[in-house]
Amino acid sequence: MKASQFFISTLKEAPAEASLPSHKLMLRAGLIKANASGLYTWMPMGLRVLRKVENIVREEMNRAGAIELLMPVIQPADLWKESGRWDFYGDELLRIEDRHDNPFCFSPTCEEMITDIVRKEVNSYKQLPKNFYHINTKFRDERRPRFGVMRAREFVMKDAYSFHADFDSLKQTYQDMYDTYCRVFNRLGLQYRPVAADTGSIGGTGSHEFQVLADSGEDVIAYSDSSDYAANVELAQTLPLSGSRAEPTQTLTKVHTPNVKTIPQLVEFLNIPIEKTLKSIVVESENDGELVLLLLRGDHEFNDIKAEKLAGVKSPLTMAAPEWIMAQFGANGGSLGPVGFKGKVYADFATEKGTDWVIGANDDDFHYTGFHFGRDSAEPEFVDLRNVVAGDPSPCGSGSLKLARGIEVGHVFQLRDKYAKAMNATFLDNNGKSQIMEMGCYGIGVTRVVAAAIEQNHDEKGIIWTEAMSPFTxxxxxxxxxxxxxxxxxxxxxxxxxxxxxxxxxxxxxxxxxxxxxxxxxxxxxxxxxxxxxxxxxxxxxxxxxxxxxxxxxxxxxxxxxxxxxxxx
Amino acid sequence: MKASQFFISTLKEAPAEASLPSHKLMLRAGLIKANASGLYTWMPMGLRVLRKVENIVREEMNRAGAIELLMPVIQPADLWKESGRWDFYGDELLRIEDRHDNPFCFSPTCEEMITDIVRKEVNSYKQLPKNFYHINTKFRDERRPRFGVMRAREFVMKDAYSFHADFDSLKQTYQDMYDTYCRVFNRLGLQYRPVAADTGSIGGTGSHEFQVLADSGEDVIAYSDSSDYAANVELAQTLPLSGSRAEPTQTLTKVHTPNVKTIPQLVEFLNIPIEKTLKSIVVESENDGELVLLLLRGDHEFNDIKAEKLAGVKSPLTMAAPEWIMAQFGANGGSLGPVGFKGKVYADFATEKGTDWVIGANDDDFHYTGFHFGRDSAEPEFVDLRNVVAGDPSPCGSGSLKLARGIEVGHVFQLRDKYAKAMNATFLDNNGKSQIMEMGCYGIGVTRVVAAAIEQNHDEKGIIWTEAMSPFTxxxxxxxxxxxxxxxxxxxxxxxxxxxxxxxxxxxxxxxxxxxxxxxxxxxxxxxxxxxxxxxxxxxxxxxxxxxxxxxxxxxxxxxxxxxxxxxx
Incomplete structure (x- = not known):
């Protein structure tokens, strides 16, 4: 291609609205042009990159035996009502009424549509498994679109959906897709990690994210320094500490801590290490009217996904109302603790072996020093309540954890029967008995891959493409x-x-x-x-x-x- | 590809809602699957055909120097308001509000978006001409979607837009695109005709449609039996007849014709050939309160596009209200004629040389026989007022016209300054003077091409693909x-x-x-x-x-x- 027959449009300075390096560079290099908030045109130079990514994705999906089709982007609300997501999805789902006032949406993903097709087309175990995919425009009406095509409203996604007669077959295809995604990102020349992930709003069990490593990534990944283990930081487990609890050197002492409401204030007021403090989080129990107390070290980050899964804790996780706290603890948030509390208490593993804790006294403006589990309160149940930190032992049993930032570019899910059951996608098994299908889904954010590649590969002069993605070699x-x-x-x-x-x-x-x-x-x-x-x-x-x-x-x-x-x- | 690794899903009978052969066959062969009214999934077998068409279109567009980009399908209302089409487009434009209640639409075409990009990117005559295209999903909210993907709501279109410093440059690219479209349809192996066309709602001047010939086509094409001339039947001109007017053999005679309101009733009541009758159409003049009388042979089809262009006729063409007709003719529709009418009268060329006409008497339930122009009324102005019929002399001067049915699969337009002026798309010419750009646009209905090919190529057993389009060779x-x-x-x-x-x-x-x-x-x-x-x-x-x-x-x-x-x- 000669530039005179093409269209090159570069800028010396990126527009002020761009903050992320990839966003700035994509605008400066003329790969994209903003048309409205979260809406971009892929200019000729950018489209060449997008098509190269798309083609590699398509080749590897075909190699894995997935079958391409093309579903419409405008989809009838009825299907989304059947799965329950019409109500659940919220404002991100772009809802549309046609000229006859019939409700539709602009597809953000296609579980409902493909399940509808498969339940009509597939009747017998002989037709299973099948893995269908398409590469098509999606829309998510982000509240605050930002970072260019990294978090645009309209974007291109490759989404695949597999259907199975049994869970073993799903696990096999899940592994195939996992391997396929590795081949895709290897061919693209990206540094990435597949990480165990929470399944978020799509639901189901069993899922990995594919994260392109980049300092600007929104996600934090924990990975072992001596194995392949990697997980989203919210999902990585902490382990119980070994050894026995330290002997107390202090007695329980109530101290006046006027206006101290937070851990940093407490640390400053008493001039103590933050690692000696315990913070109290109070949530509702599944038993109406009861509260559950969660304790973790002052410097640790509370993990609500883990807390929600604890026995007896109400799901979705619900913070206790101030008046309930006052009724059951006799104090307001900021001065709470286990001493005298009659309800269920969970404490984080990291607190199990320690002693001489500083903790709220259940009396406004007072804390205890010298708190010891078992001596000054009942023994709590020790569990995993926090996000891992760098240096924690890896839950795989090998090495310790490091943290890195990443950009999610792919996601594989074992959906199991979540959609198939709601939408009655059944088949006749080899005994002629009707069964619900098993289902998996597998997505790659094709447009986002381009931005993520630039986040990982650029310098002060501009973009540094790999040969596989470069608009020209x-x-x-x-x-x-x-x-x-x-x-x-x-x-x-x-x-x-x-x-x-x-x-x-x-x-x-x-x-x-x-x-x-x-x-x-x-x-x-x-x-x-x-x-x-x-x-x-x-x-x-x-x-x-x-x-x-x-x-x-x-x-x-x-x-x-x-x-x-x-x-x- | 082995069928066991693919997805073949054929039906013995087409669903009842399908009437057109291509619609039936696409459903029976499992090329498409209906998801909702006017919304279809391209199943694996169909997608292979669609991609083959798409690739040929892309190759030929690239060969012609057009540059591919990708514009978003969701577009801000502001751009459509600038061009005036937000109000003009009507219910076919799918209007959408995002979560912040900002108005958008689902693009049915992209003149506004590309003009916005080009006016920001192109400043100088040195950057012109440029021809941008994309192949993307479009949406038109048809009142009555039908015929499968032939008239679906969501469809795939290749749309190109060229920008020029002057009209000569536009004409050059227009010809290039015309030639490119011929190459595309030749490569696809289709029988087609490029026909001169009315520009319809996109506006501008100068346009050709590419019509795939098929008996089921919605459009009628007139073409010369001895030249390349072809035009949409609504646009093909009729010519004045040669020779002089026949001498009258009758005198003007008023006859009682009770309850005769239409030409067929008149023909039956008086037992005369329909070719001897004249029908009267009364429309509003551009002068307030005045009416214009249009006369044509009873067997000919009135052409409102031609009528609207006549000097003195109000545009858009407006039929006269019954009370105005009564006031100025003294009779109701069904008994109208030129005798005694004081306003402007146009008569169709085909009536100029005839005599002994039967015509309304401007008196309810009465007609005249033996009417003769010039003797019984003032001489009208003879013009082209009707659709051509088979056998009419070709307006190209060579041969006579034949009629055929066609399916419009492509359209090229010289838009001139229609959008560029409304949206102020200017450039600096070689004298440093700001000028409005010239613009052309060029569309191919990629999904419709597939259906049109089947309309033209099928038998009682099924589809007959050309090698270029077949899902497998x-x-x-x-x-x-x-x-x-x-x-x-x-x-x-x-x-x-x-x-x-x-x-x-x-x-x-x-x-x-x-x-x-x-x-x-x-x-x-x-x-x-x-x-x-x-x-x-x-x-x-x-x-x-x-x-x-x-x-x-x-x-x-x-x-x-x-x-x-x-x-x-």
Whole structure:
């Protein structure tokens, strides 16, 4: 492709609304253009990248035996009512009425639609398993669209849905899709981790996220420093501590702590290490009117997903109302503790072996020092209540945990019978008996992959594409293409030879200053660059540079095409 | 592809709601599945066809230098208000409010969006011309969606938009796109005609439709039997007749015609040829309160597009109210005529040379016989007021017209400044002066092409695909694949060899009766079929059949792959 027959539109500065590096760079490099909040056009340069990602995803899905179809983006509300998600989904679901006032939505995902198709098309175990996918436009009406295509409202997703006669078959396809996703992200050249994940609002059990590692990621991943274990930080488990509880060195002492309502205030007021404090969280019990007290170390982060799963705790997790707390503890939040509390008490594993704790006294403006479990209160039940921190032992039993930030680009779920049951998707098994299908779903955020790749691969000059994703594999940058016949002839010749060799090459024949062309080539991030100028050409050379390595070297004109071929081989 | 790894879902009978052959066959062959009124899933078999059409369109657009991008389907109302189409478009535009109650629409076409992008990106004549296109989902909220994907609500369209510094440049690109569309439809193997067309609601001047010829088409095309001339029947012109007016043989005579209100009633009551009657149509003048009388032969079809363009006629064309007619003619519709009428009278060319007409007497329940222009009324102005009929002289001056039915699958427009002016899309010309851009737009209904191809190419057994569009080029149909080792081995071998040769081949290894497999292969319409059965195999043969030709012949197993290669060469 010659730039003069294409459309390159770069900016020196990113628009002020962009904060994330990928967002800035995608706007500056002219990959996307904002049309409205959370709505973007993929400009010609960006679309080339998007299509390369899409094609790799399609090839690997086909290789895994998944079958492509294309479902409509506008979907009838009836199906969403059958699954219960019409009410559950909230404002993110873009609801639409047609000219006859019939309700529809713009599909954010397709569990209902595919389940409807499969329940009508599949009757027998002989037709199972089947794994259908499509690559199509989705819409989620984000409250606050941001970060460009990273969290846009309209986006492209590959979503696959598998249907099975039994759980073993689902597990097999789940593993195939897991492996397929690894192949996709390996081919794209991305640093990523598959991590065990909470299933969130899609529901079901068993799920992994595929996280592209990047400092700007919104998600935090915990992974073992000596095994493959990785999990979303909210899901990674902490383990009970070994050894026995330390002997107390203090007695329980009530101290006046006026206006101390928070752990930081307590630490400052008493001048104690935060690790010696216990914080109290009070939630509702499943027994009406009863409360449950949750205790964890002052420096630890409470994990509500874990808390919600505890026996006797009301689900969804519900914080106790202030008047209930006053009635049962005799104090307000900020001065609470287990001493004298008659209800169920859970304490985090990390508190089990410690002593001499500082804790609320159930009396406003008073705390206890020298608290000891078992001596000053009943022994609580010790459980996992907090987010892991770096250095925690890995729950896999091998090594300790490190934390990293990631961007979720893929997600695989074992949905089991969540949709199939609600929508009565049944088949006849080999005994002629009607059974509910098992179901899995598998998504890749195709547009988001592009942004995530840039988050992971860029420098101060611009994007650094992998060969698999780059809009072009090679860029030829001639200096004075319009004025120097030698430069033009050499550029045209190398361009023709690379094209003949099947290389995806851009000849930047724009009539721009050398500085603009060179800066743009770095901003655009094309992996291999050939600069052609009169001076080097007089000595029979052109200049080759690799965008990632950054080094630049003189190469004989007669050798450059072979060099490129060798690098791409 | 093996059928066991794919998804084939055929029906013996089409659902009752389908009337058009293509709709029935697409449902029966499992190409599409209805999800709701006007909403369809492209099932795996159908998607293969859709992608083949899409790829040919993309290749030819790229070859013509058009540049692909991808605009969002959800578009802000503001842009549509700028062009005036937010109000003009009516109920077909699917209007949507997001969670913040901001108005959007689901794009039925993208003139506004692309004009917004181009006015921001293009400043100088040096950047022009540019021709951008995308292939994307569109939505038109049809009042009565019908005929399957022929008139669905959600559909896939290729839409291109070109921008120019002057009209000559627009005309050049318009011609390029016209030629490109011819290449696309030639490659698809369709019988079609590019026809001069009215521009309809998109507006502007200069436009051609690409019509796939099919008896079930909704459009009627007039074409010359001895030139390339073709036009939408509503746009084809009639010519003035040569020669002089016939001498009258009757005198004006008023006859009582009780309860005669229509031309058929008049013909029956007086027992006269319909060609001797004149019908009167009364419309409003641009001068308030005045009426215009339009006269044409009773057997001819009134053309309101032509009438609206007549000097002095109010636009949009407005039929006169009954009370105005009574006031100015002294009679009700059904008995109207030119005798005594003081306003402007237009008469169709076809009436100019005739005489002895039967016409309304401007007196309820009375008509005149023996009417003669110029003698019994003032001489009217003779103009083109009707649709052409078969046998009319071609307006190109060569041959006479024939009529055919067609399905519109493509449309090219010279929009000129319609959108660019409303949205202030300007550039600096080579004198540094700001100018409005010239603009063209070019659409292909990608999903509709599939249905149109079937309308044109089918028989009582099913679809007859061209090689370019068929979901598979070759189908291997083994009889008893699961039970006969010989059949299985031969089928697997031929399948492997065809695959190795790059042929898009389907091996139908389903465990179904021979009749089902053979009927399905004909229903699916794959051009080349190889049937493998034990009996022929014993003699070293397989059976080859071409779906279109229908003939079937025995071919040596050793020769079949070469035969297929030769046919595809």
């Amino acid at each position: 090679v860029v030829i940058v001639p200096m004075n293409y319009k004025k120097s016949d030698d430069v033009k002839n050499a550029a045209d010749q190398i361009y023709a030879e690379l094209q003949a060799a099947g290389v995806d090459v851009l000849l930047d024949d724009r009539d721009e200053r050398a500085g603009v062309l060179l800066n743009d080539s770095e901003l655009l991030g094309i992996p291999h660059r050939i600069v052609i100028g009169d001076r080097a050409l007089k000595e029979g050379n052109v200049e080759y540079a690799n965008r990632r390595a950054g080094e630049s070297e003189n190469i004989a004109v007669s050798e450059i095409v072979n060099l490129i071929k060798a690098k791409l081989a | 070759v189908v291997i149909v083994p009889m008893n694949y699961k039970k006969s080792d010989d059949v299985k081995n031969a089928a697997d071998q031929i399948y492997a060899e065809l695959q190795a040769a790059g042929v898009d081949v389907l091996l139908d290894d389903r465990d179904e009766r021979a009749g089902v497999l053979l009927n399905d292969s004909e229903l699916l319409g794959i051009p080349h079929r190889i049937v493998i059965g034990d009996r022929a195999l014993k003699e070293g043969n397989v059976e080859y059949a071409n779906r279109r030709a229908g003939e079937s012949e025995n071919i040596a197993v050793s020769e079949i792959v070469n035969l297929i290669k030769a046919k595809l060469a």
